[in-house]
Amino acid sequence: xKTTLTAMAAVLALSTAAFAEDKVTIEFAxxxxxxFDVTYEKILPKFYAxxxxxxxxxxxxxxxxxxxxxxxxxxxxxxxxxxxTMQGLNRQAILVEKGIAKSLEPFIAKEADFAKDGYxxxxxxxxxxxxxxxxxxxxxxxxxxxxxxxxxxxxGITDVSQLPKTWDEVVEVxxxxxxxxxxxxxxxxxxxxxxxxxxxxxxxQDKPTVEGADFTLDEPEGLTALNTMNxxxxxxxxxNLEWKAALASFASGEIGMMYWSTSAVGAxxxxxxxxxxxxNEYPGLVEGGPKGLPAGGNSAMLVSASDDPAVLDAxxxxxxxxxxxxxxxxxxxxxxxxxxxxAANEIILKDFYDQNPAKATAVRQxxxxxxxxAYPGDNGLAATQVIYDALEGIVTGEYDDMxxxxxxxxxxxxxxxxxxx
Numbered sequence: 001x002k003t004t005l006t007a008m009a010a011v012l013a014l015s016t017a018a019f020a021e022d023k024v025t026i027e028f029a030x031x032x033x034x035x036f037d038v039t040y041e042k043i044l045p046k047f048y049a050x051x052x053x054x055x056x057x058x059x060x061x062x063x064x065x066x067x068x069x070x071x072x073x074x075x076x077x078x079x080x081x082x083x084x085t086m087q088g089l090n091r092q093a094i095l096v097e098k099g100i101a102k103s104l105e106p107f108i109a110k111e112a113d114f115a116k117d118g119y120x121x122x123x124x125x126x127x128x129x130x131x132x133x134x135x136x137x138x139x140x141x142x143x144x145x146x147x148x149x150x151x152x153x154x155x156g157i158t159d160v161s162q163l164p165k166t167w168d169e170v171v172e173v174x175x176x177x178x179x180x181x182x183x184x185x186x187x188x189x190x191x192x193x194x195x196x197x198x199x200x201x202x203x204x205q206d207k208p209t210v211e212g213a214d215f216t217l218d219e220p221e222g223l224t225a226l227n228t229m230n231x232x233x234x235x236x237x238x239x240n241l242e243w244k245a246a247l248a249s250f251a252s253g254e255i256g257m258m259y260w261s262t263s264a265v266g267a268x269x270x271x272x273x274x275x276x277x278x279x280n281e282y283p284g285l286v287e288g289g290p291k292g293l294p295a296g297g298n299s300a301m302l303v304s305a306s307d308d309p310a311v312l313d314a315x316x317x318x319x320x321x322x323x324x325x326x327x328x329x330x331x332x333x334x335x336x337x338x339x340x341x342x343a344a345n346e347i348i349l350k351d352f353y354d355q356n357p358a359k360a361t362a363v364r365q366x367x368x369x370x371x372x373x374a375y376p377g378d379n380g381l382a383a384t385q386v387i388y389d390a391l392e393g394i395v396t397g398e399y400d401d402m403x404x405x406x407x408x409x410x411x412x413x414x415x416x417x418x419x420x421x
Contacts, residue, residue: 024314025055029071030086031062031298034244035267039334046330047321054314065091065193065298066381072303076100083304083315086138089126089297090194090374096129101301103132107316117324118343126340127299135299136323139337141263142293142362142369143189143200145283149276151256154180163280167228170257170283171235177256178237186236186257187246190229190391194372195384196261196296198391200282201225203370204290210373213418215383218410226394226402228285233395240395259283261296262362265336269358279336279361292370297337338362379416386412 030036044056062068065088072095075081087095095101108114119136127135147163155176157163164170170186177185189197195209202209207221216222232238241249250258253273265279284290300319304312321327328339329348336359339345353360375383390409393399 023053023055024310025057026084026304026311026315026318027057027059027082028084028318029059029062029068029082031065031068031088032263033061035263035335036061038266038270039330042330042334043322043327046326047318050321051314051317054317056318062086066384069094070381072100073098076303079305081303081305083302083306083311084319085301085303086298087135087301088194088372089137089140089295089299090372092127092135092299092301093129093374094380095301095303096134100303101134102303103134104136104302104316104319105132107302107320108133111320116343117320118328118341118345119324120342123340123342126295127301135301136319137297137299137340138323138328139263139297139331139335140340140369141261141296141337142365143197143259143282143296144262144361144365145280146250146258146260146265146268147278147280148250148253148256149278151177151182151185151253151275154182155256160278160280163278164257164283165281165287165289166283167232167285171231173257174236182256184239184249184255186232186238187241187250187255187259188229188232188236188238189243189246189258189260190233190395191243191388192261192296194296194374195387195391196294196372197259198225198229198387199294199373200290201228201285203292203294203368204284206291208371208373210375213376215375215410215413215417217406217413222410223402223406224285226406229391229394230400230402234397238395240392262336262338262359263296265359266334277358279358281361281365290368293365293368294372295369296372297340332359336362338366375413375417377416377418383413383416386416 059082062071068087069091072085123137124133126137127133155173164173174185199209202221202225205221205224207216209216247264249255251268251271253275282290282293300323302315302319304315306312324341325343326348328341328344331337331339332349332352353363374380390405399405
């Protein structure tokens with residue numbers, strides 16, 4: 001008997017050793033820890049239950065999408081790339097153009113019934129370049145309005161139907177809230193990544209911010225966008241808060257109206273004080289609302305420098321898991337993002353939005369979805385920063401002549417973009 005047990009122990013020891021040798025470790029990097037840490041905490045146990053031989057090592061999170069892209073570009077030069085990276089939807093192209101992101105077509109070709117996992121064409125198109133899928137979208141967001149209804153009541157607003165529908169109405173409500181003693185009635189997310197809110201004002205007029213290699217801010221829609229921002233910041237006496245401070249201030253009940261990505265709904269709900277939160281459609285320049293809005297969010301890309309088939313297979317399994325089925329559904333459950341996955345939205349989340357109305361606003365706005373544009377060429381990130389600095393100048397009062405700013409900003413950004421001739 002003792003001999004038998006000893007033999008069994010030896011077999012188990014060998015099996016355990018073999019199991020350890022077979023374990024594959026992949027490295028993964030993503031942005032915005034305050035939004036997504038809780039998401040991956042939900043996803044990882046489900047992934048490990050299906051793939052016990054794969055370990056996902058999390059790298060330090062990116063501060064923003066721009067930081068994520070800059071980090072990957074540096075790591076590609078240094079030879080220190082992760083296996084999978086999450087990148088802003090508007091930052092995928094540069095990694096494809098530089099040969100850093102791998103085509104997912106060889107992996108997709110080996111999958112049986114890939115479309116049945118929820119990957120419909122509209123989703124795949126978001127990460128398709130040159131006819132090849134390079135990124136699988138993980139989350140999609142749209143800008144929405146957040147409202148503290150106890151604060152809004154001070155302006156006589158007690159029902160969702162009374163919430164402002166235009167930016168002029170927002171300024172009007174700001175005045176009423178200030179009269180009622182609210183020190184900071186509104187925050188408008190000018191500093192959100194990728195000049196997203198400038199593009200929101202342009203798309204609201206059905207105008208792209210970039211056409212080919214041309215920066216279109218010099219057109220009438222550009223001046224309307226700048227004037228709208230100036231009117232909002234001045235009329236609401238908006239404080240120049242760093243975006244994390246703005247979210248924290250709203251969650252603590254200090255701000256009545258916040259215009260931001262739907263992505264933060266989950267984070268706000270987890271940290272908010274004792275007040276009634278409502279979200280509502282993004283206001284427009286006119287009563288009818290925006291004509292379009294840019295799709296925010298991020299995409300999973302395979303950037304592994306490994307030539308080990310086991311590592312690449314493990315990276316694909318992780319990438320596929322987080323963008324499909326239960327993995328994608330956890331995005332909606334833990335954030336305010338919409339999973340761009342048909343199965344997650346139509347099957348797994350069938351009753352979710354009825355039970356979570358604050359997260360349903362962006363879904364109602366889906367017909368408005370337009371491209372979140374990147375500035376073309378190698379200086380795209382520099383152009384983003386130039387625009388960021390100019391928008392901050394409007395907030396701080398450094399710029400008050402919008403026609404002059406329009407001219408200067410257009411010239412500076414256009415000089416950074418490739419020649420259109």
